[in-house]
Structures are given as C-alpha cells and as structure tokens.
Amino acid sequence: MIWLLLAFALLLLLGGFEMFLVLALPALGLKEAFYPNLPDAALVQKVIGGINHSTLLAIPFFILAAHLMGAGRIANQLTGLMRGFLGHTRGGMGHTTIGASMAFGSVSGSAPATVAAMGRMVYPQMRETGFSERFGLGLLVASAETALLIPPSITLIIYGWITGTSIAQLFAGGLAVGLFLGLAFAAMVTVEARRRGLQGGARTPWSERLAMLWEAKWALGMPLIILGGIYTGLFTPTEAAAVSVVYAIFVEMVIFRELDFRKLVAVTEESAVATAVIFVLLAMGGLLSFFVTLAQVPGTITDFLEAADADVVLFLLVVNLCFLIAGMFIDPNSALLILVPPLFPVAQAFGVDPVHFGMIVTLNICIGMITPPFGLDIFVASSTLDRPVLSIIRGVWPFVAINIVVLLIVTYVPEISLFVPNLIFN
Template identity: 70%
Template sequence: MLIAIMILAAVMLAAGFEMFLVLGVPALAVKAAYFPKLPDPVVIQKVFGGIDHATLLAIPFFIFAANLMASGQIARRLVGVIQAMVGHLPGGIGLTVVGGSMAFGSVSGSAPATVAAMGRMVYPEMRAAGFSDRFSLGLLVASAETALLIPPSITLIIYGWMTGTSIASLFAGGLAIGLFLGLAFALFVLWEARRDGVSVAEQQMWAARGRAILDAKWALGMPAIILGGIYSGLFTPTEAAAVSAVYAIMVEALIHRELTLRDLFRITEESAIATAIIFVLLAMGGLLSFFVTLARVPTEIIGFLEAIHAGPVLFLMVVNITFLIACMFIDPNSALLILVPPLFPAAMALGIDPVHFGMVVTLNICIGMITPPFGLDIFVASSTLGKPVMSIVAGVFPFVVVNLIVLAFVTYIPGLSLIVPRLLGG
C-alpha cells in the first residue's frame, strides 16, 4: 500500500498539484479503499485535531520573531560581533557568514530567513574580499542550513511533535550537530581562502571588539533567553518562542527604535501567511500519517526488515538514500511529513535512539534545502540577490559534498548526537 500511496503522490506532483493536495488526496484515497466504513467526521477531526497541540504554537512565534529581527537591527548586530572576532583570520568574511548564520539561526529557527538576512548583509563584502561569485553564493545558501539544527529549529519542533520526542533533548542534540556542521563549513572556508589568496581585514583591538559586543548586548540577549530559559527549566520551548517574539518587539521598537507601527503590521501579515502555509501542510501530513498508521504500514516495514535481517547500519543507509532522493523532488518539509511516520517505528524497533534518528532526518532535510531542483534556499537566495538559479546551484555543489561527509559521521557515530542531551540530562 505504501508503494501505491507514493505512486499517487508522484503522479499528482508531476501534474502540478499543490503540495497540501499531494499529501491530503492520498490520505483520502487510503480511507476510501481500505476504511470505507470509517465515519467522514473522523477525517475532519484528524485534520484539525492533528495540529491542535500547544507545542506547535512555537512555530508562529519563532517565525514572527525571526521576521522582526531580520527587518531590524538584531541580526545586523549579531553579525557585527562575529565579524569583529574572526574578520582578521584567513577568509574572515566567509567565517563571518558561517558564524553569523549560526547566530541568526539560534534566534530564528528558519533557514530561508537566514539566507535572506545574511545575503543582503554580507554578499557584497565577500565579493570585495576576493571570494568567487560561485563560492560566495554557495556558502551563503549552505551555511543557512545550521538554522535547522541549532535551537530553536522549527524542523526539530515538527519532528518532536510527530514522534513524541522531547523538544529540549532534540534542541540539545541539534546544538551539537549544528556546531559540527558549522565547523566543517569553516574548515572549507579556510581552505578556499588560502587557495584563492582572499584578502583579510585588519585585526580589531579588544576595545573595538568590546564596543561591538556592547552594541549587540540586546541582540545577544535573545539566544541567552531562549536557550537559557529552556535548559534551566524556566519555561518550555513554546513559552520561549512567545518570550522571543515579545523581546524582539521591545528591543526593536523601544531600544533600537527601528520598528514602526506600519512595519509591525507588515511583519505580522508576512508571518501569518508563512505560518498558515506550514500549518496546512502539517494538517494534511497528520491526516496521511493517521491513515498510514491505521493501515499498519509501519508494521509491514518492520516485518520486512526482520525478514531480511536488516540491522541499524543498513536501515540508516536506506533512510539516508530515501530522504536524499525524496528531497530532490518534493519540498523537504513535506518529505519529513510523509516519511517519518512509517520509518520512525522501524527505527525504534531496531533500537535507534529517537534523538539520534531525529538528527539524521534533520540533516537530510538540511541537504534537501540546498539540493536542486526543489531546494528552497536556492530560490530564496536567487530572489534576494537577483542571481540566476543555475549559478547558485553550481556554488552549492561542493557544500553538498561537505554535508554528505558530515551526514556519514552523524549517521554512524550516535555519540555526536547524544553527548549534549546526555550531559544536560545528567
């Protein structure tokens, strides 16, 4: 039955149907074919009940906060601190892009928002320093992936909602893997800078660095509040999201004085539209997940794995290949909604830790965000910087290779994903 669902979804996708229909129609087809006696109101209950979770309230709050920071001074001042610290190193502006993307990701949770914010701020500086156009575009797009791993990742929130995994534990694992991925990108930047003889900025005195930190003190307060509040037990991830939105409004309106009432209405409208798109997909994905589970598809997958004596190594290899192929043809977040429900029970049956599995899945989603032809971040960069899509694709390819190397480490060394959750959990 899983094959029939995938064929129907593929046909609808090729025919140009909207993604929420590609998720919803196969679910209704499963109901009609296998559960015709199931009352129709159950479908409505699952559509609305599936997204009626307090955990999901974190998504609109974090989207709103990210848009506020990208439009104001918080993002710029965070990047300013990173540049003051590493700008004098070989490829310093490239390292600033990596560090700035990680910093902005730590307060936004959104890769597309990170691409848009960082692209406008640092792309001209990368070109002026001597980085090639292709490498500059690739680095801007690829480094934004860290926003999907470093808390507060919207992708990890969705995965936690789907699987019942602790959001705090996922955030802890994402922090470790996000830093690991950022380190890999930084090493690649250093190699490229030395090879091309990229110019470096003058090393700033500690007094200048202190002024940069002082200027960004309110911006630096955002990740401190989000992460400190969650891991200290002061508030939940959902409450942290609400606090971050209120904090962003107060800082941008009252301290930086950049946020006007008209800006607030515009940002609220943009955030509401983005939230609605995500929640429609979540509702349809939840409906499909319900019928896939009801039809015992996960049980069939587990039975097949037992029949061929597949262990965790082979299973995780299949998971990676499946996600990498799926994300080339459908939106990565939709791939998450389609593939996790049948694969997660199989992972648990094989003894794979849910946090480790979440890191493997999320890193695959990261790669999908920069993989043509449906890599969302590629199109965000194209529209933000006015660059042809194919020139961005050419720049992204080396970073896909770096991602695959990191994915191999994360897949087969579970300790990379679990060390921080275990430390924080005692």
C-alpha cells in the same frame, strides 16, 4: 496498499499539484478504497486534532520573531559582531558568514529567513574580499542550513511533535550537530582561502570587540533568553517562543526604533501567511500519518527488513537515501510528514535513539534545502540577491558533498548527537 499510496502521491507530484493536495488526496483515496465505513467526522477530527497541540504554538511565535529581527537591526548587529571576532582570520569574511548565519539561526529557527537576512549583508563583502561568485553563493546558502539545527529550530519542533520526542533534548542535540556542521564549512572556507591566496582583514583590538559585545547586548539577549530559559526550566520551548516575540518587538520598536506600528502590522501579516502554509501542510500530513499507521506501514517495513536480514547500518543508509531523494523534489516539512511516521517506529525497533534519529533526519532536510532542482534556499537566495538560479546551483555542489560526509559521520557516530543531551539531562 503502500505502493498504491506512493504511486498516487508521485503522480500528483509530477502533475504539479500543490503539496497539501499531494498529502491529502492519497489519504482520502485510501479512505474510500479500503476504509469506506470510517466516518467523515473522524477525518475532520484527525485534521483539526493533529494541529491542536500546544507544542506547535512555538512555530508561529518563532516565525514572527524571525521576521521582526530580519526587518530590524538585530541581524546587522550579529553580523558586525561576528566580523569583529572572525574577520581577521584567513578567509575571514567566509567565517563571518558562517558565524552570522549560525547566530541568526539561533534566534530565528528558519533557514530561508537566514538566507534572506544574511544575503544582502555578507555576500557583497565576500566578493569584495576575494571569494568567487560561485563559492560565495554556495557558502551563503549552505551556511543558512545551520538554522535548522541550532536551537530554536522549527524543523526540530515539527519532528518532536510527530514523534513525541522531547523538544529540549532535540535542541541540545541540534546545538552540537549544528556546531559540527559549521566547523566543516569553516574548514572548507580555510581551504578555499589558501587556494586563492586570500588573507583576513585587520585584527580588531579587544577594546573594540568588547565595545561591539556591549553594543550587541540586545541582539545577544535573544538566544540567551531562549536557551537559558529552556535549559534552566524557566520556560518550556513554547513559552520561550512567545517570550522571543515580546522581546523582539520591544527591542526593535522601543530600543532600536527600527519598526513603527505600520511596519509591525506588515511583518505580522507576512508571518501569518508563512505560518498558515506550514499548518495546512501539518494538518494534511497528520491525516496521511493516520492512514499510514492504520495500514500498518511501519510493521510492513520492519518485516521486509527482517526478511532481508538487514541490520541497523543498512536501515540508516536506506533512511538517508530516502530523505536525500525526497529532498530533491519536495519541501522539507512535507518530507518530514511523509517519511518520519513510517520510519520512526522502525528506527525504534532497531534501537536507534529518538534524538539521534532526529539529527539524522534534520541533516537530510538541510541537504534537501540546497539540493536542485527544488532546494528552497536556492530560490530564496536567487530572489534576495537577484542572481540566476543556475549560478547558485553551481556553487552548492561542494557544500552538498561536505554535508553528505557530515551526515554519514553523524549517522554512524551517535555520540555526536547525544553528548550534549546526555550531559544536560542525565
């Protein structure tokens, strides 16, 4: 049965069908072929009930907050602040790009939104300070991946919804892994800067840095409210998402006056479309997951691995290969919805911590976002900067390689993922 499911889905994918049909039609085909007595009303209940979950309310809120900040001044302030603190280092504009992407990711939770917001601000400055087009484009696209790890990550919210893992603990793990990935990129920037003989800019005096910090207080208030509220128990992640929208509207409309009512409506419409796309995928993915469970696919995988005398090391390697291949051809949310339901129970059977498994999955999703032929962030960067897709693809390969190195380290050193959650919650 599993092979029929995979073959049908692959056929639809190669046929150019929309992703929600690639998820839904195999499920409906399984129903007709193997479960004809299952009432149609039960399927409708699975579709609606699958997305009728309070945790998922965080997604539209964080998407709207990200669009509001991208249209306003918060993104500019975060970039300026990072340049004030990092611009004097060797290859300073590269480090600024990483820091600014991580900072914007901490208030948006979206890699494409980070690429769009950062692209026009940091890429021209990287070129002006001596970085090549290839390296600059690759760094811009790769740095945005940290938004999928740094809280409040929409990817981690979806993973937590699928698996029932604590969102707060996933956010804590993502903070550590996101910083680790950012440091790996920073090492690449330093090596590239030395190779090209690049220097940093003038060191910003501490008096100016403190002035920048004060000026950016409203921008910095967002991650402080989100993370501080979650980890002090003041908000749930969903409530923190709602607060972030109210805060973004207040800051951009009242404090900065960057948004008027007409622009607010336009940004809200844009966010609604992005939210609808995700929730249609979630609904269809929930239906597919129901049939995956009904067909006892996780048990089949476990039995196969036991028959092959596989251990946890081999299982995690197979997981990484599955996600790396899937990431080349389908969008990240679809990869989560297709692969996590059958693989997560097997991971539990092998004793893999749910938070650790979430970090492995999310790092794979990060790689998929920048991997040809269908890496979403590549096309966002191409559209934002009006650069050829092939130019960006040439620039991402060194970052794909460093991503894989980081992925392997995180996969087989679970303490990196679990240190912060254990520190906070144990």
